[in-house]
Amino acid sequence: MRIVSADTGGALLTEDYEPIGLIATAAVLVEKPYRTATLSRVKYANPFDYDMSGRQAIRDEAFLAVELAREVKPDVVHLDSTIGGIEVRKLDEPTIDALTITDRGKEVWKDLAKDLQPLAKKFWEETGIEIIAIGKSSVPVRIAEIYAGLYTAKWAIEYARKEGKAIVGLPRYMKVEIRPGKIYGESLDPREGGLFGEIEAETEGIGWELYPNPLVRRFMVLEVWGE
Amino acid sequence: MRIVSADTGGALLTEDYEPIGLIATAAVLVEKPYRTATLSRVKYANPFDYDMSGRQAIRDEAFLAVELAREVKPDVVHLDSTIGGIEVRKLDEPTIDALTITDRGKEVWKDLAKDLQPLAKKFWEETGIEIIAIGKSSVPVRIAEIYAGLYTAKWAIEYARKEGKAIVGLPRYMKVEIRPGKIYGESLDPREGGLFGEIEAETEGIGWELYPNPLVRRFMVLEVWGE
Amino acid sequence: MRIVSADTGGALLTEDYEPIGLIATAAVLVEKPYRTATLSRVKYANPFDYDMSGRQAIRDEAFLAVELAREVKPDVVHLDSTIGGIEVRKLDEPTIDALTITDRGKEVWKDLAKDLQPLAKKFWEETGIEIIAIGKSSVPVRIAEIYAGLYTAKWAIEYARKEGKAIVGLPRYMKVEIRPGKIYGESLDPREGGLFGEIEAETEGIGWELYPNPLVRRFMVLEVWGE
Known part of the structure; x- marks a missing residue:
């Protein structure tokens, strides 16, 4: 299918x-x-x-x-x-x-x-x-949500290049990792059976940190800054 | 108890x-x-x-x-x-x-x-x-559900031997692995504290694949076929 | 913050x-x-x-x-x-x-x-x-809940020293480990993004076991006894 x-x-x-x-x-x-x-x-x-x-x-x-x-x-x-x-x-x-x-x-x-x-x-x-x-x-809807999170990280990188820094909230229980030349992300809910995604992105010269949003349990915050 | x-x-x-x-x-x-x-x-x-x-x-x-x-x-x-x-x-x-x-x-x-x-x-x-x-x-009810999933995999193997192939849906957020002489299964929800099960089964000459049911999030599909 | x-x-x-x-x-x-x-x-x-x-x-x-x-x-x-x-x-x-x-x-x-x-x-x-x-x-409320579980384990150790044994139920989907000189605990829900805690405690001469509460799914029981 x-x-x-x-x-x-x-x-x-x-x-x-x-x-x-x-x-x-x-x-x-x-x-x-x-x-x-x-x-x-x-x-x-x-x-x-x-x-x-x-x-x-x-x-x-x-x-x-x-x-x-x-x-x-x-x-x-x-x-x-x-x-x-x-x-x-x-x-x-x-x-x-x-x-x-x-x-x-x-x-x-x-x-x-x-x-x-x-x-x-x-x-x-x-x-x-x-x-x-x-x-x-729908599992494909959840995968689209994970990709929305990946593109959010990409947007944050571009925003940080211009403005110095970006703080974004990711979709529910997912994490991202900014790797050389790409952004990887995956669901934090193992019950979903291992959903993940990856997109290309220019990631040079960028620092980042991922941590729980203190005000909204099960949602992560991504901070990105130009180094 | x-x-x-x-x-x-x-x-x-x-x-x-x-x-x-x-x-x-x-x-x-x-x-x-x-x-x-x-x-x-x-x-x-x-x-x-x-x-x-x-x-x-x-x-x-x-x-x-x-x-x-x-x-x-x-x-x-x-x-x-x-x-x-x-x-x-x-x-x-x-x-x-x-x-x-x-x-x-x-x-x-x-x-x-x-x-x-x-x-x-x-x-x-x-x-x-x-x-x-x-x-x-009840945790024992959940363990019974995991065993229902194990026996479903066993049924699928027997069905595939006769009909060539079987596609079955497992109970909620659990996975199975078809191993030599047995079927192993476990909960995909770590909050349950590590629930699992195992049953004996004839597993020779059988191929299998496990993946998320695209229409029902948090449920896995098992495909089994005779090799 | x-x-x-x-x-x-x-x-x-x-x-x-x-x-x-x-x-x-x-x-x-x-x-x-x-x-x-x-x-x-x-x-x-x-x-x-x-x-x-x-x-x-x-x-x-x-x-x-x-x-x-x-x-x-x-x-x-x-x-x-x-x-x-x-x-x-x-x-x-x-x-x-x-x-x-x-x-x-x-x-x-x-x-x-x-x-x-x-x-x-x-x-x-x-x-x-x-x-x-x-x-x-609130994530801090959940972290407080994890600490309530850690202090519950500490209370259980002190109770077991006096009474020989204690059986306690921890807060929802968390585990504890009694280690030399301290008690470590963490959330069993990976969607929370890795919440954990640690407190000091006298742990010498204490045996313990952690397992699912059979009557309340997603809650763990801690048994502690003097050795």
Whole structure:
């Protein structure tokens, strides 16, 4: 099975570990044995001007996933939204009303569906590939989250080269290591069966430190500085 | 403390990782230091004709646990049902109505209690041993789940010898390794403190691969084939 | 960031692993990189005469944390109570009524606030340091919990010297090792990013064993005896 998925994660933090805004949306192609990505793409956000309601994230994820899926023709596309594995192209108003989610969640999805339902319908008509809102149950969605963390580290390196220093929060229970010419990362949850990722990056002249975010258990902070 | 417990797990999967039916109910005797089983028994189900409502599982577990308990005379029997550690022999209608579970759960338990309450009462009268519905809090229940995974791997080997290949899903966050003459397995959750198991099996001429189930995070897939 | 926190944990158990009462409240000073404590203090309870309602614990934690905070002047004090990170000095009746917690929780907090709100207000007026009820999200609170486990092990050694033997339950998913002259402990959850602790203790002539509590998954039992 070949699966494309996308997820958004990584946040620029203040010195007091308060989140300013999210940094990276990653789309990945995941193939058997489903432990890492064969291909990845990133779209960076502007953390200083970020809509924290969550709608920007899911929209960015859908468009980036479709872009990668057009290229690699997977069997299915997984989005990180827990509305029960439903096909996004079928999300009309009566279907959303019938979902067992909160009224607030229904309003959000009615708004989102205006963009995403036509996108999914068009993509399905052209390729036969379904986009499903499967959420946290999907391993490819988790791998996309790990890649969002890798690209967040890459963004932090570039930011530190310009501004001297960056403090970013990684997605949930993952770590990164900045190695010569690349950034490696892996899940800290062994129950996930060994999920990891790696991207290329210019890492010369960069110092870094990784440690637990004291205010948010199970999330790590990455500090990066120019040496 | 000597505890007998039972649990059901492991599923035959399609090539697309859709579950067809459950495979193995395991009963185990667990003794101090409570990390593995001293003894184990299995009852295989027919995954192609399986009642997925959950009632078949709990009934099979109770009968298999009592069978093992008659033999080894433990201090107590643990069943995997989260109704608050109640003694099964006391499960009459008023007691079930007083449980803080859903109305649907009450209906299921009223039905189940028809078989299980007399079983537990008779067993207690004959041996003085209580059967308690303790659920996921019990370590012996988790060890029984790990053994259900081991027997699922054994079933997969036998199925692959006949049919060429088997794809099975293991119980939650556990792994198995097929070694010469035996199958070893362990929990992938280090918070559980090192739970593991081992059973004998004919493993010659068998190839295998273990990887994350892409559709169900924290569950592993085992593929087995004749070489 | 320098954070003082406190937590209570560790229980004396019967031979059947039933809890008798809690043992240790620990306060800790945690500094970057937030993986262990720079300083720790303990207040032992009497497990044979323990108020299991939870009010004794939170009161002991607040007073012990303030005692340590007077000494080390941290940036903030974290208490293990999940009422949304609110400042304790602001906990008057209308504020408690507006919390999104159960009615029972509100009654408990109205009672607790009688002692804790004046304590927090006085401490803030004198030092400018806030005491916040941040709960499980705080890494320093988890480190305090690990230290409560370390002091529980120390208590068990002293109890075993007098009574011959002690069986104690440690806080959730942590382990301890009794080494020459000290007790080492660490979290068993790798998602927390490597939290650990160490205290000095007289450990000569002591035997010990650590194993999973069969009745409470993810909690370990420590047995200690004089050799």
